[in-house]
Amino acid sequence: MIEIKHLSMKFGSFTAVDDVSFQVQKGEVLGFLGPNGAGKSTTMKMITGFLTPVSGTAIVCDFDIAENPIEAKKNIGYLPEGAPVYADMTVQGFLEFIADVRGYSKEEKQVAVETAMEKTHLQEVKNKSIDTLSKGFKRRVGIAQAILHDPPVLIMDEPTDGLDPNQKFEVRELIKKMAKDKAIIISTHILEEVEAICTRAIIIAQGKKLFDGSPAELQGKAEDHNAVQVSFSPSNRPANFESTIKAIEGISEIKQREENGTIHYTLLSKEGRSIAQRINQVIQEQNWKVDELFSSKGQLDTVFRQLTQSGEQKGVRT
Numbered sequence: 001m002i003e004i005k006h007l008s009m010k011f012g013s014f015t016a017v018d019d020v021s022f023q024v025q026k027g028e029v030l031g032f033l034g035p036n037g038a039g040k041s042t043t044m045k046m047i048t049g050f051l052t053p054v055s056g057t058a059i060v061c062d063f064d065i066a067e068n069p070i071e072a073k074k075n076i077g078y079l080p081e082g083a084p085v086y087a088d089m090t091v092q093g094f095l096e097f098i099a100d101v102r103g104y105s106k107e108e109k110q111v112a113v114e115t116a117m118e119k120t121h122l123q124e125v126k127n128k129s130i131d132t133l134s135k136g137f138k139r140r141v142g143i144a145q146a147i148l149h150d151p152p153v154l155i156m157d158e159p160t161d162g163l164d165p166n167q168k169f170e171v172r173e174l175i176k177k178m179a180k181d182k183a184i185i186i187s188t189h190i191l192e193e194v195e196a197i198c199t200r201a202i203i204i205a206q207g208k209k210l211f212d213g214s215p216a217e218l219q220g221k222a223e224d225h226n227a228v229q230v231s232f233s234p235s236n237r238p239a240n241f242e243s244t245i246k247a248i249e250g251i252s253e254i255k256q257r258e259e260n261g262t263i264h265y266t267l268l269s270k271e272g273r274s275i276a277q278r279i280n281q282v283i284q285e286q287n288w289k290v291d292e293l294f295s296s297k298g299q300l301d302t303v304f305r306q307l308t309q310s311g312e313q314k315g316v317r318t
């Protein structure tokens with residue numbers, strides 16, 4: 001439903017997006033990740049026709065955004081960065097205006113506006129002027145505007161930015177509900193959001209695509225994927241711990257730290273191999289008195305830093 005081929009964008013001599021290609025199918029929720037200034041919003045602006053790329057194409061539901069912009073845009077719901085809206089309109093007035101722009105008849109308009117307000121829980125504020133609304137409600141108005149025409153393609157630039165935890169949850173549920181028969185791209189800095197709603201993740205940094213795969217594959221790249229943490233109180237720390245553990249096949253590194261009087265060992269596994277069961281066995285055999293034992297799937301934060309930090313160090317992008 002979305003096909004992006006070799007998209008590039010330059011501002012003067014500065015390359016903001018550098019030869020990015022990917023596709024998004026129906027049923028996919030693509031999490032678009034990357035550090036500040038990576039080129040996420042710029043890419044979204046090119047897909048939705050707000051910026052003309054210096055090279056490459058974006059095709060939405062078989063319509064090239066440059067050649068058939070009106071047809072392509074009919075199929076797109078877009079929540080731009082910061083969710084800009086006409087602040088002096090009422091919520092209902094603004095959504096009716098959007099429905100007019102989208103060419104709805106009077107009857108269709110009523111149904112579309114009501115449905116969008118219902119999905120985003122805006123009915124209680126529908127007669128309020130948008131500038132009097134809180135940040136979270138303003139964002140919901142932006143989301144209502146994006147989904148008003150029930151588009152097959154949704155592009156949302158940080159849809160949950162600035163929302164309280166309840167509202168974040170609601171917006172994520174709404175996206176999940178809509179996902180079945182749409183192709184959705186969301187950009188986010190919240191890595192838990194990727195786990196919660198995305199079927200796929202793309203990481204870009206300095207305008208270049210660095211990763212494209214499932215959230216599980218992304219986690220699998222984390223240095224702490226399948227790592228095991230074992231904690232001891234100082235009196236129970238076994239003298240032979242490190243030497244015994246080192247002898248186990250599949251362990252690449254042992255890290256140690258002390259916190260509030262407890263000693264925590266993190267045992268990293270070679271190439272993310274599963275080591276938890278063997279370690280548990282050894283603990284039983286040795287009769288060690290362990291305070292805490294758990295295995296980690298890997299932190300998305302860790303892999304995000306691993307993948308993007310080398311890029312960031314090359315130059316500061318604002």
Ligand SMILES: Nc1ncnc2c1ncn2[C@@H]1O[C@H](COP(=O)(O)OP(=O)(O)OP(=O)(O)O)[C@@H](O)[C@H]1O
Pocket residue numbers: 011016034035036037038039040041042043081317318
């Ligand atoms: N109109 C513009 N003129 C000049 N430079 C621009 C313009 N728009 C974006 N840029 C630059 O392009 C780069 C990419 O910006 P973009 O807004 O796409 O980043 P982003 O990944 O969305 O970042 P963030 O996470 O902060 O929203 C930045 O260095 C930005 O300063």
Ligand SMILES: [Mg+2]
Pocket residue numbers: 040041042081157
């Ligand atoms: Mg942005």
